[in-house]
Amino acid sequence: MSDAARTARSPQPRYGNRPTMKDVAARAGVGLKTVSRVVNGEPGVTAETERRVQDAITALGFRRNDSARILRKGRTASVGLVLEDLADPFYAPLNRAVEEVARDHGALLINGSSAEDPERERELALALCARRVDGLVIVPAGDDHRYLEPEIAAGIATVFVDRPAGRIAADAVLSDNFGGAREGVAHLVAHGHRRIGFLGDRPGIHTAAERLRGYRAAMAAAGLPVDEAWVSLGPTDPGRVRAEAERILTGPGAVTALFTGNNRVTATAVRVIAGLGRPVALVGFDDLELADLLSPAVTVVAQDAGQLGRTAAELLFRRLEGAQDAARRVELPTRLIVRGSGEIPPAAG
Amino acid sequence: MSDAARTARSPQPRYGNRPTMKDVAARAGVGLKTVSRVVNGEPGVTAETERRVQDAITALGFRRNDSARILRKGRTASVGLVLEDLADPFYAPLNRAVEEVARDHGALLINGSSAEDPERERELALALCARRVDGLVIVPAGDDHRYLEPEIAAGIATVFVDRPAGRIAADAVLSDNFGGAREGVAHLVAHGHRRIGFLGDRPGIHTAAERLRGYRAAMAAAGLPVDEAWVSLGPTDPGRVRAEAERILTGPGAVTALFTGNNRVTATAVRVIAGLGRPVALVGFDDLELADLLSPAVTVVAQDAGQLGRTAAELLFRRLEGAQDAARRVELPTRLIVRGSGEIPPAAG
DNA sequence: CCCGGTCTTGACAACGTTGTCCAGGCTCTA
DNA sequence: TAGAGCCTGGACAACGTTGTCAAGACCGGG
Numbered sequence: 083m084s085d086a087a088r089t090a091r092s093p094q095p096r097y098g099n100r101p102t103m104k105d106v107a108a109r110a111g112v113g114l115k116t117v118s119r120v121v122n123g124e125p126g127v128t129a130e131t132e133r134r135v136q137d138a139i140t141a142l143g144f145r146r147n148d149s150a151r152i153l154r155k156g157r158t159a160s161v162g163l164v165l166e167d168l169a170d171p172f173y174a175p176l177n178r179a180v181e182e183v184a185r186d187h188g189a190l191l192i193n194g195s196s197a198e199d200p201e202r203e204r205e206l207a208l209a210l211c212a213r214r215v216d217g218l219v220i221v222p223a224g225d226d227h228r229y230l231e232p233e234i235a236a237g238i239a240t241v242f243v244d245r246p247a248g249r250i251a252a253d254a255v256l257s258d259n260f261g262g263a264r265e266g267v268a269h270l271v272a273h274g275h276r277r278i279g280f281l282g283d284r285p286g287i288h289t290a291a292e293r294l295r296g297y298r299a300a301m302a303a304a305g306l307p308v309d310e311a312w313v314s315l316g317p318t319d320p321g322r323v324r325a326e327a328e329r330i331l332t333g334p335g336a337v338t339a340l341f342t343g344n345n346r347v348t349a350t351a352v353r354v355i356a357g358l359g360r361p362v363a364l365v366g367f368d369d370l371e372l373a374d375l376l377s378p379a380v381t382v383v384a385q386d387a388g389q390l391g392r393t394a395a396e397l398l399f400r401r402l403e404g405a406q407d408a409a410r411r412v413e414l415p416t417r418l419i420v421r422g423s424g425e426i427p428p429a430a431g
Numbered sequence: 432m433s434d435a436a437r438t439a440r441s442p443q444p445r446y447g448n449r450p451t452m453k454d455v456a457a458r459a460g461v462g463l464k465t466v467s468r469v470v471n472g473e474p475g476v477t478a479e480t481e482r483r484v485q486d487a488i489t490a491l492g493f494r495r496n497d498s499a500r501i502l503r504k505g506r507t508a509s510v511g512l513v514l515e516d517l518a519d520p521f522y523a524p525l526n527r528a529v530e531e532v533a534r535d536h537g538a539l540l541i542n543g544s545s546a547e548d549p550e551r552e553r554e555l556a557l558a559l560c561a562r563r564v565d566g567l568v569i570v571p572a573g574d575d576h577r578y579l580e581p582e583i584a585a586g587i588a589t590v591f592v593d594r595p596a597g598r599i600a601a602d603a604v605l606s607d608n609f610g611g612a613r614e615g616v617a618h619l620v621a622h623g624h625r626r627i628g629f630l631g632d633r634p635g636i637h638t639a640a641e642r643l644r645g646y647r648a649a650m651a652a653a654g655l656p657v658d659e660a661w662v663s664l665g666p667t668d669p670g671r672v673r674a675e676a677e678r679i680l681t682g683p684g685a686v687t688a689l690f691t692g693n694n695r696v697t698a699t700a701v702r703v704i705a706g707l708g709r710p711v712a713l714v715g716f717d718d719l720e721l722a723d724l725l726s727p728a729v730t731v732v733a734q735d736a737g738q739l740g741r742t743a744a745e746l747l748f749r750r751l752e753g754a755q756d757a758a759r760r761v762e763l764p765t766r767l768i769v770r771g772s773g774e775i776p777p778a779a780g
Numbered sequence: 781c782c783c784g785g786t787c788t789t790g791a792c793a794a795c796g797t798t799g800t801c802c803a804g805g806c807t808c809t810a
Numbered sequence: 811t812a813g814a815g816c817c818t819g820g821a822c823a824a825c826g827t828t829g830t831c832a833a834g835a836c837c838g839g840g
Contacts, residue, residue: 099585100585100586102795102796102797103796103797104796107820112819113821114796114797114798114820115798115799115819115820115821115822116818116819116820118797118798119819121797122798126817126819127818127819128817128818131818131819143581143584145557145561145582146561146797147502147561147796147797148562148563148797149501149502149507149562149563149795149796150502150796150797151796151797151798152498152797153496153498153499153795153796153825153826153827154796154797154798154799154824154825155797155798156825158498167527168526168527169523169526169527169528169737170523171520171523173523174518174522174523175518177517177526178516178517178518178544179518181543181544182544185543190541190543190558190559190562191541191542191543192509192540192541193530193540193542194534194539194540195527195530195531208494210539211494212495212496213497213498214496232492232494233494235492236448236449236492349721352721353724356724370720370721371520371719371720372698372701372719372720372722373721374702375701375705375725376721376724376725377726388518451826452826452827453826456790461789461790462790462791463790463791463826463827464789464791464828464829465788465790467827467828468789471828475788475789476788476789477787477788477789480788480789495826495827496825496826496827497827498826498827499795499825499826499827499828500826501795501827502795502796502797502825502827503794503826504795504828505795
């Protein structure tokens with residue numbers, strides 16, 4: 083009766099008329115605060131009173147409304163994760179790792195994809211800030227993050243991962259893209275290759291630029307010239323990559339080995355090489371599932387995406403617990419996984 | 432000064448002293464509600480007033496606190512997703528699809544992994560309910576979901592995906608596991624195989640049981656006997672799968688073909704077969720990246736994980752918009768992707 | 781010039797929870 | 811047995827926002 087009356091006069095939806103602590107208190111014949119104490123396991127309630135409250139909670143199907151709790155306490159116990167694409171298998175372990183660390187700290191994870199669109203990254207990050215997430219882990223799509231300055235100043239801890247922040251000082255956890263690419267290319271050089279191509283992502287992307295830099299460094303260190311016709315950076319859709327791979331791999335002056343700048347490029351390159359009828363040595367950045375079963379097996383420079391996520395999330399929570407030192411850049415090593423390189427025929431030239 | 436005073440006397444953290452609408456109102460010299468109107472783009476504010484408010488917002492770096500808004504409005508504009516493992520590439524497109532649909536409806540996505548642990552699934556789902564997510568998409572780990580009854584009754588829309596709910600009536604979006612497995616096994620039969628093994632996930636998992644049923648149906652339809660030594664269900668860790676695959680594939684009465692029950696099993700089986708030195712026909716449930724490049728290429732029964740997620744999320748939002756009809760079970764077709772089947776040598780026996 | 785209407789604005793309560801503070805009943809000791 | 815002190819319980823305000831409602835400004839027509 084009183085419920086019906088309240089429903090009728092209330093202008094708000096009242097969460098589908100769920101019972102509140104007030105309802106529980108009324109039913110148990112105790113005060114509001116006593117219910118709060120029981121729900122939160124606070125001391126100062128006799129066993130008998132607690133039992134009465136518990137019975138009322140069960141009977142009514144009460145569940146605490148965390149929205150109200152959050153408003154009152156000022157902490158949301160949630161962190162946001164913005165990445166390029168939730169569907170990309172490379173980011174799946176990163177996603178899981180961040181979730182796992184958040185869980186260890188009692189926080190939930192809200193996440194979303196930027197789809198490589200800086201505007202969408204911005205919208206998403208700011209929406210998360212409006213929700214007052216305690217912290218933010220971002221795989222940046224854009225290169226200007228000044229829009230986050232007021233949020234960071236207001237206390238939202240922020241850690242960038244995989245790529246650095248643009249135009250603001252912020253923590254970042256990266257792979258050693260330069261060193262990894264240099265090592266991968268050096269591996270090809272050590273196997274006698276002198277004409278090595280580079281096929282990578284758009285040059286505006288930090289990781290792509292760093293990997294290209296590593297390629298050039300390895301070539302220079304070996305005293306090998308780089309024909310710019312061997313180098314191609316751009317979108318990683320299979321169409322472009324296929325065309326560029328064919329261009330670099332055929333015709334006069336074709337390369338004998340290829341270094342590919344990420345997992346998507348590598349997958350397409352493997353297909354092109356398989357159709358080529360001529361052996362080409364291939365080393366790719368990022369490991370691939372089943373890469374050991376391809377013929378020839380693909381040697382890769384592997385990043386540990388899970389470790390990237392874990393490190394970033396742990397840094398985030400250290401900030402949340404009060405760490406105040408200057409923005410830090412953590413660089414994680416890559417690992418060269420040599421597969422079937424013995425079978426790669428050294429180049430003739 | 433007044434700020435400092437408030438900070439000192441306030442017992443609450445006040446979100447790192449962020450400005451509120453009250454602060455904006457004071458600075459702009461307008462009422463609280465007018466700020467609210469400007470922030471929400473409500474009509475009835477003169478251009479001049481709006482400008483003053485906007486200036487104050489910019490100057491103070493104000494951003495609306497959605498926690499308070501949510502509390503007031505009773506809708507969180509967020510949905511929860513509980514799945515087995517965020518790091519599993521199979522679920523990545525599902526995750527993304529749910530996010531995409533949520534985004535189209537202006538909602539954020541909170542997600543987490545159950546790690547195949549029913550208790551953890553329960554904790555996570557109930558935590559999301561406490562946050563008052565508008566709806567829940569669940570890939571169930573457990574087989575008893577009665578714990579959700581009060582939540583569903585209280586208005587949290589819930590859709591199960593990949594596997595059905597246990598002991599409650601709820602919407603579910605599934606793949607046609609039975610039909611897909613039957614078709615895959617029939618493909619092997621059509622190529623002359625009579626001794627076909629089945630290597631799958633734990634029998635308690637609905638999808639594993641359905642796929643086994645499909646296998647048996649295809650064998651029965653072809654009039655072929657099933658030797659129980661050819662069938663193995665259990666955990667999908669590489670150790671067990673490898674041992675079982677070797678057992679089924681070698682020795683007297685060994686099978687000439689294998690049907691594998693999911694992507695993880697298939698990957699391990701491919702490795703075992705590669706080391707066997709004898710050709711074995713393989714059809715697997717779930718597609719694999721680069722499966723076309725393996726030798727022999729692996730024929731698969733592919734599910735569209737993205738479509739599963741999209742369908743589930745759309746059903747969820749239809750419920751949120753008021754659809755009241757009885758719980759529905761949607762079954763999506765699978766697709767047989769034949770690869771290099773010409774190269775699979777038919778069995779001798 | 782006055783009345784009715786529209787338009788803009790702000791005061792106020794409420795959403796459901798938790799922190800503060802005080803009151804009343806009890807036990808323990810002198 | 812009385813007073814001090816502890817334990818339990820509840821009234822109240824506040825978190826930051828939005829819905830309701832009413833008041834004032836302004837306009838035009840009679």
